[in-house]
Amino acid sequence: xxxxxxxxxxxxxxxxxxxxxxxxxxxxxxxxxxxxxxxxxxxxxxxxxxxxxxxxxxxxxxxxxxxxxxxxxxxxxxxxxxxxxxxxxxxxxxxxxxxxxxxxxxxxxxxxxxxxxxxxxxxxxxxxxxxxxxxxxxxxxxxxxxxxxxxxxxxxxxxxxxxxxxxxxxxxxxxxxxxxxxxxxxxxxxxxxxxxxxxxxxxxxxxxxxxxxxxxxxxxxxxxxxxxxxxxxxxxxxxxxxxxxxxxxxxxxxxxxxxxxxxxxxxxxxxxx
Amino acid sequence: xxxxxxxxxxxxxxxxxxxxxxxxxxxxxxxxxxxxxxxxxxxxxxxxxxxxxxxxxxxxxxxxxxxxxxxxxxxxxxxxxxxxxxxxxxxxxxxxxxxxxxxxxxxxxxxxxxxxxxxxxxxxxxxxxxxxxxxxxxxxxxxxxxxxxxxxxxxxxxxxxxxxxxxxxxxxxxxxxxxxxxxxxxxxxxxxxxxxxxxxxxxxxxxxxxxxxxxxxxxxxxxxxxxxxxxxxxxxxxxxxxxxxxxxxxxxxxxxxxxxxxxxxxxxxxxxxxxxxxxxxxxxxxxxxxxxxxxxxxxxxx
Numbered sequence: 001x002x003x004x005x006x007x008x009x010x011x012x013x014x015x016x017x018x019x020x021x022x023x024x025x026x027x028x029x030x031x032x033x034x035x036x037x038x039x040x041x042x043x044x045x046x047x048x049x050x051x052x053x054x055x056x057x058x059x060x061x062x063x064x065x066x067x068x069x070x071x072x073x074x075x076x077x078x079x080x081x082x083x084x085x086x087x088x089x090x091x092x093x094x095x096x097x098x099x100x101x102x103x104x105x106x107x108x109x110x111x112x113x114x115x116x117x118x119x120x121x122x123x124x125x126x127x128x129x130x131x132x133x134x135x136x137x138x139x140x141x142x143x144x145x146x147x148x149x150x151x152x153x154x155x156x157x158x159x160x161x162x163x164x165x166x167x168x169x170x171x172x173x174x175x176x177x178x179x180x181x182x183x184x185x186x187x188x189x190x191x192x193x194x195x196x197x198x199x200x201x202x203x204x205x206x207x208x209x210x211x212x213x214x215x216x217x218x219x220x221x222x223x224x225x226x227x228x229x230x231x232x233x234x235x236x237x238x239x240x241x242x243x244x245x246x247x248x249x250x251x252x253x254x255x256x257x258x259x260x261x262x263x264x265x266x267x268x269x270x271x272x273x
Numbered sequence: 274x275x276x277x278x279x280x281x282x283x284x285x286x287x288x289x290x291x292x293x294x295x296x297x298x299x300x301x302x303x304x305x306x307x308x309x310x311x312x313x314x315x316x317x318x319x320x321x322x323x324x325x326x327x328x329x330x331x332x333x334x335x336x337x338x339x340x341x342x343x344x345x346x347x348x349x350x351x352x353x354x355x356x357x358x359x360x361x362x363x364x365x366x367x368x369x370x371x372x373x374x375x376x377x378x379x380x381x382x383x384x385x386x387x388x389x390x391x392x393x394x395x396x397x398x399x400x401x402x403x404x405x406x407x408x409x410x411x412x413x414x415x416x417x418x419x420x421x422x423x424x425x426x427x428x429x430x431x432x433x434x435x436x437x438x439x440x441x442x443x444x445x446x447x448x449x450x451x452x453x454x455x456x457x458x459x460x461x462x463x464x465x466x467x468x469x470x471x472x473x474x475x476x477x478x479x480x481x482x483x484x485x486x487x488x489x490x491x492x493x494x495x496x497x498x499x500x501x502x503x504x505x506x507x508x509x510x511x512x513x514x515x516x517x518x519x520x521x522x523x524x525x526x527x528x529x530x531x532x533x534x535x536x537x538x539x540x541x542x543x544x545x546x547x548x549x550x551x552x553x554x555x556x557x558x559x560x561x562x563x564x565x566x567x568x569x570x571x572x573x574x575x
Contacts, residue, residue, distance in 0.1 A: 182406070225425075226377075229345065230379075230425065238410065
């Protein structure tokens with residue numbers, strides 16, 4: 001069996017919703033019926049055959065050969081199997097993933113990994129705003145799983161996060177970890193203004209001292225920490241980082257005291273801080 | 274009279290009789306080897322026999338930095354008890370009073386078993402609301418604030434119902450010095466066997482017992498058949514040349530671990546030879562009807 005491959009014929013003429021193309025939803029469907037699935041979200045109503053050339057037969061292993069900023073909701077509701085996109089994706093990539101694995105070799109639009117509950121989403125390029133965050137009206141954002149962005153994330157990364165791990169390795173925009181409820185957010189490469197803005201609980205792990213921390217965070221020492229060592233080892237063995245992030249005695253700020261104040265921002269001790 | 278002998282040491286044609294037990298294991302780490310060991314030794318203190326200690330516990334193996342979850346020196350400690358409830362109670366009391374309190378310590382699961390026992394899941398309440406839960410790679414940890422930073426403790430550890438308690442053998446020597454030398458050699462060898470502990474002081478028991486006694490309420494009492502000072506007064510198991518008997522009691526994660534430990538210990542005794550160590554090896558049993566596990570000495574020889 002070879003991976004089921006959707007080769008992009010030409011950039012889609014409209015935004016397309018790729019959520020029907022997951023292992024669970026394609027299982028037991030013939031090639032001909034797959035090609036008839038509607039992906040278009042406007043009156044043009046593009047089908048799979050209009051946009052992709054389909055090959056391969058292993059639906060547990062799906063490849064999109066070519067990507068586009070118009071690819072929305074890639075792998076939404078994924079429960080198992082693996083997807084790989086050789087290119088960019090649009091909004092809500094990996095929305096509500098519960099299991100399985102999605103790799104985006106390019107960049108992603110806003111709300112990537114929104115509402116994830118399990119599985120693993122890895123974005124090799126940059127991600128847009130509200131990484132893992134909730135859609136309007138939802139109470140919590142990411143709720144489990146592992147979300148890795150090798151490039152830069154936009155503003156409000158990890159908004160309202162409740163469980164799971166987000167790791168952004170190329171820096172983030174403003175308000176990373178805003179309104180966090182719990183969970184772990186790793187940001188290497190610097191953050192914008194006010195990381196942890198209005199966070200209640202949860203942890204933000206940085207590779208350097210934050211420059212624009214809200215004044216409602218308070219300094220909380222830097223004792224030796226077995227947890228920091230454990231977390232560093234986890235990041236390295238999972239292949240998320242090549243080197244330890246925090247060291248054995250990271251500095252801690254706790255906040256945001258404008259709200260509950262039980263969150264934390266940890267970053268390595270360095271000669272200057 | 275014994276017929277079998279190895280390297281000039283007589284081997285009794287008898288067997289050790291052991292019982293099914295519940296067991297668990299944890300990995301304790303510390304800022305250095307001294308303090309990892311200190312926490313492990315403290316929590317396994319007063320844990321020689323289930324007769325009055327509630328559990329039997331000891332360090333199984335010492336772990337290098339590369340084999341512990343947080344990359345610090347560690348010890349794997351095993352605990353054995355007769356029931357799951359008692360094991361759970363002993364585990365929480367001992368970790369709570371002896372590991373949580375030990376400077377720089379952290380505590381992790383040391384066994385994947387058929388069921389879970391609470392560890393950090395219960396101890397987290399020491400945090401009084403400031404405890405932090407973290408789930409990493411399918412494992413659940415609690416971070417509990419303490420005066421030197423945080424006590425990191427895995428939420429649960431595993432329970433095994435396959436464990437065996439009471440594997441044993443006796444080393445019998447002409448002098449107490451020789452008996453001690455033989456027993457020490459056996460303990461040193463058994464400490465290298467994974468999944469087996471020797472819970473008595475330094476791994477050695479000098480007061481091997483029989484069940485019951487003439488006084489009401491005594492669960493165990495003197496094993497007069499192996500007491501050299503009673504050699505002429507009772508139906509003694511000792512010949513005229515034996516003046517000291519020491520017992521090695523072994524608890525193992527599995528039947529195989531107990532057998533491997535008995536083999537390693539007996540080999541160390543026979544390697545030492547009768548001049549410097551034991552002249553005879555025996556074992557304790559209750560006639561073979563009480564215990565589920567039987568270890569014949571002749572099957573345990575090197």
